[in-house]
Amino acid sequence: MPSVSVGNVKLGRGESIKIQSMTTSNTRDVEATVNQIIRLADAGCDIARVTVQGKKEAEACEEIKNLLVQKGYNIPIVADIHFYPPAALMVADFVDKIRINPGNYIDRRATFKSIDYDDATYLRELKKIEEGFLPLVEKCKKRGIAMRIGTNHGSLSDRIMSRYGDTPFGMVESALEFARVCEKYDYHNLVFSMKSSNPIVMIEAYRLLASKIGDKYPLHLGVTEAGEGEDGRVKSSIGIGTLLLEGLGDTIRFSLTEDPWFEIDPCRRLVEFVNRTKRRPRGERISRNVRFPKGVSDGIVIFDQKDLHPDMVVFSDLDHAIELLPEIDAPVILRKHYDVSPEDLVIHASCELGSILADGLAEGIWIEGDYDQKLLHDLSHSIMQAVRKKSIKTEFIACPGCGRTLFNLQEVTKRIKSKTGHLPNVKIAIMGCIVNGPGEMADANFGYVGSQSGKIDLYVGKQCVERNIDEKDADEKLIDLIKAQGMWSDPS
Ligand code: SF4
Structure with missing residues (x-):
C-alpha cells in the first residue's frame, strides 16, 4: 500500500495508526473552532475534521488554517462535505483532505422508495456522478491533497439501496462508484471508510471492502453515532478493535457524544492495546450450531462460578478462538481476568471479547478482576448488547x-x-x-x-x-x- 499524505501526517504502509476527531463548534466561528482544534492537537489528535456546509464555512476554513499556523499548529485539517460540491471545490484550496459522502455528494437525500433502475438508467446515473465529481478529483490531484470516500450505512443513495439493498455490499459499492472515477483520472490519494452505528455491520463492510481493494488504500475506521459514556466506548472498541486486531485500519475515530477531546484518550488506549496484542487472522461472522441446555438462553453473562451450567464450555485461550471455537457445539463462555485500570478495562475487554462475540463464536462472557461489581455488571451487559446478544436497556x-x-x-x-x-x-x-x-x-x-x-x-x-x-x-x-x-x- 502506498502511503497517503494528509498534510504532514502519513497514513498507510509502515505508518503508526493515527487518531482523528471532529470539531463540534460552528465552523463560521473561527476562534471557537481554532480553540477546539488546538485542544484536540494538545490531547494527541493527529488529524482534525471540520464540517463545511456551504461557502461561508469554506471561507472560514482558510482563516482557521491560517490562524492555526500562526499559533504554531500544523495539524492537518479535513473538510467534511455533504450534499454541496461547490463547498468542496472552494475549501479544497485550503485544507489537507476532503471527506465526501458517496451517498450524497451527487445524489439527493434517499427517499427509501424502491426504484427500478434498468441498466441504461443506472449507467446514466454513473455518468452523472463522474461529471459532477470530476472537478473535485482534478482539484485534489492538482493540489496533491487527500480525499476520504466515506460511506455511511445510513445515507446510501436510492440507487444503491434499490440495486444492492441497505447492506455491507451496498456500502462498499457506493464507495467504489466514486473510487473508479478517481482511478480513471489517475488520482490515488484516497482513504476509505465504511461506518455504521452497528459494529457488526461496520466490521462486515470493512472486511468486504478490504477483500475487494486489498491493501491498495488506507482505511479510516469508525463506528458512527456510537453515543456517549461507556456505551460509546464499548461499541467503538468492538468495531474498530476487531479490525485493528486483524491488521486492518490506518486511522481511527471514536464518534462520541461528548466534547471532541474526550475521543482521544480511548483511541490511544485502544491503539496501545492492539499494538501489544497478537494479530488475528481475518475473521468472518459465522453461525454456529449450538445446542443450549434447558433454561439457558443466548447472551450469557457470568459473574460467579455458581452461574455456570455444566454443559457450558468456558474458554480462555483468546489467541486461538477463531480456529477452535467453530468446532464446539456447546455454549461457549469467554473468560478473562484483567488487572488494568477501569478505563483500560472498558477498552480491552470490549475489543478482545467483543470481537469474538461479534463473529458469532461465543455465547457469553465472564470478566474477572478486582473491580467494582457495578462496573463489571454494566460493562458485561454493554458488550453483550453492542454485539446484539442481549438487550437489557434502551x-x-x-x-x-x-x-x-x-x-x-x-x-x-x-x-x-x-x-x-x-x-x-x-x-x-x-x-x-x-x-x-x-x-x-x-x-x-x-x-x-x-x-x-x-x-x-x-x-x-x-x-x-x-x-x-x-x-x-x-x-x-x-x-x-x-x-x-x-x-x-x-x-x-
Ligand atoms: S447528524 Fe450530528 S454529526 Fe451528523 S451532521 Fe448532523 S449534527 Fe453533525
Missing part, C-alpha cells in the same frame, strides 16, 4: 455533533437517556440535524432530530410524525410515541 444511537448541530446534544442525550434508558429492545436515535436523512438513524424505532434552532422533529422508524415542535415539549411527546407504539414500560 439502545441509543446518538450523533457526536458537529458544526451543524441544532441543540445541546450532550445535555439532551443525557436527559433523554435518564427518562427512557430502561427499555430493552427499544432503539432511540438522537441526531443533531437531519443532514444525512432519516437513514442515518439506522434501524432506530424512534428518532429525535434537530430541525431548526430550538425545534425538533420526532420520528417513528423512518417516518417523521411530529414536525418542528418546541424542544421543551419534545421529551414528553417522545415518551407518548413510545407508549403509543406499545413499547413503554415503567422503570422498575
